[in-house]
Amino acid sequence: MFLLKFYEQNKNYISNTINELIFCRNDETKSDTHIRDCLDLRRVMFIVELSLVPVVIMACYNTGYQAHINHTLEGVETWRSALFDLLGFSLGQTSFWSSFIYGLLFFVPVYLTSMLVGGAWELFFAIMRRKKISEGLFVTGLIFSLLMPASISLWQVALGISFAIVIGKEIYGGTGRNLFNPALVGMAFLYYAYPQAINTFDANNLNFTLEQAFWGTIPGQLGTTSFFACLVGAVVLLISGLASWKIMFSMLIGMFFSSSVFNMIGAGINPLFGLTPEWHLMTGGFAFACVFLATDPISATTTEMGKYYYGFFIGILGVIFRVMNPESTAFWMLAILVMNAMAPLIDHLVVKSNIYRRQKRELSNL
Amino acid sequence: MKTFQIILNELLVYQVFAVCSAIFFATSVEAILPLCLIVIATSSLCNFFMSLVREKVKLQTFLILVLVFTLSLMTLIDYLLTMYYPEIHNGLKWMVGITALNTLIVGNAFSFARVNRPWLSLGIGFLNALSYSVILILISLIREFFYDGTIFGNQLWEMSKTNNFFLLPSCGFLLIGSVIWVIQHYKNTVLTKE
Numbered sequence: 001m002f003l004l005k006f007y008e009q010n011k012n013y014i015s016n017t018i019n020e021l022i023f024c025r026n027d028e029t030k031s032d033t034h035i036r037d038c039l040d041l042r043r044v045m046f047i048v049e050l051s052l053v054p055v056v057i058m059a060c061y062n063t064g065y066q067a068h069i070n071h072t073l074e075g076v077e078t079w080r081s082a083l084f085d086l087l088g089f090s091l092g093q094t095s096f097w098s099s100f101i102y103g104l105l106f107f108v109p110v111y112l113t114s115m116l117v118g119g120a121w122e123l124f125f126a127i128m129r130r131k132k133i134s135e136g137l138f139v140t141g142l143i144f145s146l147l148m149p150a151s152i153s154l155w156q157v158a159l160g161i162s163f164a165i166v167i168g169k170e171i172y173g174g175t176g177r178n179l180f181n182p183a184l185v186g187m188a189f190l191y192y193a194y195p196q197a198i199n200t201f202d203a204n205n206l207n208f209t210l211e212q213a214f215w216g217t218i219p220g221q222l223g224t225t226s227f228f229a230c231l232v233g234a235v236v237l238l239i240s241g242l243a244s245w246k247i248m249f250s251m252l253i254g255m256f257f258s259s260s261v262f263n264m265i266g267a268g269i270n271p272l273f274g275l276t277p278e279w280h281l282m283t284g285g286f287a288f289a290c291v292f293l294a295t296d297p298i299s300a301t302t303t304e305m306g307k308y309y310y311g312f313f314i315g316i317l318g319v320i321f322r323v324m325n326p327e328s329t330a331f332w333m334l335a336i337l338v339m340n341a342m343a344p345l346i347d348h349l350v351v352k353s354n355i356y357r358r359q360k361r362e363l364s365n366l
Numbered sequence: 367m368k369t370f371q372i373i374l375n376e377l378l379v380y381q382v383f384a385v386c387s388a389i390f391f392a393t394s395v396e397a398i399l400p401l402c403l404i405v406i407a408t409s410s411l412c413n414f415f416m417s418l419v420r421e422k423v424k425l426q427t428f429l430i431l432v433l434v435f436t437l438s439l440m441t442l443i444d445y446l447l448t449m450y451y452p453e454i455h456n457g458l459k460w461m462v463g464i465t466a467l468n469t470l471i472v473g474n475a476f477s478f479a480r481v482n483r484p485w486l487s488l489g490i491g492f493l494n495a496l497s498y499s500v501i502l503i504l505i506s507l508i509r510e511f512f513y514d515g516t517i518f519g520n521q522l523w524e525m526s527k528t529n530n531f532f533l534l535p536s537c538g539f540l541l542i543g544s545v546i547w548v549i550q551h552y553k554n555t556v557l558t559k560e
Contacts, residue, residue, distance in 0.1 A: 167540065171547065193531035 005141045010127050017126055029257070041175070044242060045135040051236035052142055052292065056107070058226035059215045061096065063150045064103030065217055067205050068094050080105045103150075107222060111145040113154045114161040118144075121165040125174070136175035136182075140164065143292060144183040146223025147333070149200040152190075160186040180340045181299045184333050186229055190332050203284050203322070204272055213282035221329070224285030232290040243295035246304065247311040251290050254315020255280055262323055272323045280319060289332035299340045303350040310346055314339045389538035392506035395518060400454050402499035404465050406492060413491030417479040428480060440465065488537050505541050509533075 005015070072129040083105060084090075089098045093287065118141045119133075126133045144161055164186025169178045177190025191198045201219040208218050216226025237243035259277045281288060294314050314335050321331035328334075392398050416432055423431060447455040479487040510516060513532040515523035531537055 171543075189531055192534055193529045194527055195530065197527075 005244040013130075014123065014126055017123065019316060039240075042135050045139050045234065047055065047236065047240050047242055047291075049142065051233035052139075052146070052223075053143040053213050054229040054232040055146060055226065055288070056142075057100075058229040059146055059223040060103035060107050060218050061100045061221055062103065062191040062218075062220075062225050063106045064099035064101065065094060066219055067102055067106070067150070068099060080269055106150045107145070109154055110148050110152065110157050110222070111142065113157045114141045114145045117158040118161045118165050119164060120171070122267075125170045129174075131174065134175035136169070137165070140182045142168070144186050145181060146288070147187045147221055148190075149198060149221050149329075151200050152197055155195060156190060159193075162186075163189040176298055179344075180337055181293060181296045184293060184337050184340075187330065187333055191333070193208045199327060199329045203331075204275075204326050206275075206283060210278065210282055213279075218283065218319075220285060227282050227287045230287035230291045234287075237291065237295070242297070243291065243299075244300070244307050246307040247295050247300060247314075247341065248290050249313030250308045251294055252281075252311075252316040254312040255286065255319055256315075258311075258316040262319065270326075272326055275323070280322070284322060285332055286318070289336060293332070293336050294339075299343065301343045301346050301350075303347050306343070306346040306350045307356075310339055310343060313342070388392055389502070390535040392502055392509060392538060393513070394510045394535060395503060395506050397457055398502055398506045400458060401465055402495075404440075404443055404496060406495040408436060408443065408465070409416060409495035410488050410492040412436050412439060413479045413487040414484050417482060417484040417487035420480050425480070432479075447483060485541075501545065504545070505538060508541055509537060 065283070080102070084102055087101060089101060115137075118137050122133050122137050125131075144164060145157070148157060148160075151273075164182045166191075168180055168182035168185030169175065172178050176356065198232050203220075212218055213225075214227045216229060218225050234243070234248065238245055256277045259275065259280045262273045263276060265273050294311060314332075317338055318332045318335035321334050323329065325331070391401075412432070412435055415435060416428070419431065420428070430499045444455070448459070478490050482490070507517065511522070512529055514528045515521060515525045
């Protein structure tokens with residue numbers, strides 16, 4: 001009843017916002033005094049989506065592949081297996097299309113739920129604030145659904161994306177003003193609220209080869225397993241100049257540094273201390289975190305020098321979280337959230353040290 | 367409407383910040399109710415008696431008196447609880463000490479009782495502590511209900527899984543933030559229109 005009344009009151013506004021989201025806007029700058037650039041928010045988000053396409057393909061393939069080889073759902077009659085039979089496939093085949101289609105049946109419901117629920121929240125806030133819906137939702141929803149494990153229930157996805165949009169983004173005033181990466185905030189909520197639903201696999205049970213880890217046919221969250229797909233995404237993002245190579249590079253250095261320190265201590269106390277850097281690189285979702293999560297330009301540091309520190313500390317913290325808490329599967333998420341909180345401080349210190357250095361130089365010139 | 371505005375402006379909103387130390391423990395209403403009662407009692411009593419002696423002592427002595435009086439009142443209540451209601455005391459444990467701090471902040475005795483008449487001070491102390499309790503009970507209600515669907519231990523909503531997020535201390539801060547958000551939104555939009 002309330003919803004109907006709400007809809008009646010804002011009928012025109014809702015249809016206008018949705019139209020503007022799907023079709024072109026007609027409020028672009030035409031006069032001379034503005035900076036005209038081909039890169040608006042819509043195009044940024046589109047390129048990020050494009051770079052995520054290989055990850056989505058590998059996510060679908062690997063999810064189906066894992067379900068086939070582990071025989072998790074054999075004999076269990078669900079809507080997935082019924083639909084799968086209807087399409088003419090049978091469980092247990094590990095061909096590409098068989099795995100891909102079966103994985104699609106896991107990925108699409110999660111993605112649709114996160115987009116619909118997140119979109120509803122975005123629309124609600126857009127109406128309340130009389131603003132346009134921002135395109136940030138498309139990337140947030142996609143990354144959030146790629147971070148989910150395959151066996152998660154849809155109501156948990158809805159809860160997580162609601163938290164991500166409301167507490168992670170809209171509470172600060174919308175896209176571009178958030179302190180934390182919204183997708184990670186939603187995942188952190190689910191991680192603390194329902195640990196069993198998120199920690200569905202053993203992140204440190206490494207009974208596979210490095211080559212398998214490179215292509216991504218290993219257990220993991222939906223989208224974080226494939227190193228190769230993330231590499232393709234990284235190339236797209238770096239060529240288009242949207243992601244900072246400084247953050248990726250220094251995160252790599254930080255990871256190498258801390259894992260080498262742990263290697264030097266030795267695997268006597270904790271077998272994970274002996275995990276070499278290349279395993280840290282290939283497994284545990286490092287590539288996905290490095291390329292798509294840490295480089296989020298809103299929540300990362302904005303100063304050029306600060307980006308080195310930011311990435312470096314993420315690399316160090318992620319390895320520490322992984323090694324010290326073997327049950328966890330969301331170590332990179334926690335490391336990035338911690339450093340998101342620290343990013344304004346890093347910026348502040350970098351600017352301060354800049355001022356101090358210039359002041360000193362001026363004084364010595366006098 | 368005017369009274370409501372005063373409550374919003376003067377009492378409720380600023381008490382929100384005093385709740386911070388108690389918010390960690392506000393996971394169930396049952397545990398938080400005795401705490402609220404203690405704070406209400408001490409806050410109003412402290413205000414009343416401090417207002418009685420306001421013209422007899424200097425400012426410096428007055429501040430010390432407020433501290434001494436509040437803390438001794440807390441100790442007295444602590445002893446009374448151990449004597450007559452040991453189960454409530456066991457539930458509260460060291461939260462009783464925290465209520466002393468909250469009473470000092472919430473009661474506002476040293477500034478208000480210094481210049482106002484006893485009965486008015488008692489009323490303000492009571493209202494301050496009441497608004498504090500309202501926030502605390504509201505937060506603990508939300509946290510208890512969304513953790514496992516119970517209120518006062520009665521199952522109102524069958525949940526398949528408990529939501530452990532609402533047990534975290536940080537959740538309390540998040541809820542306080544949301545309460546401040548709602549109140550500020552209300553003040554900015556509804557009250558300015560009038």
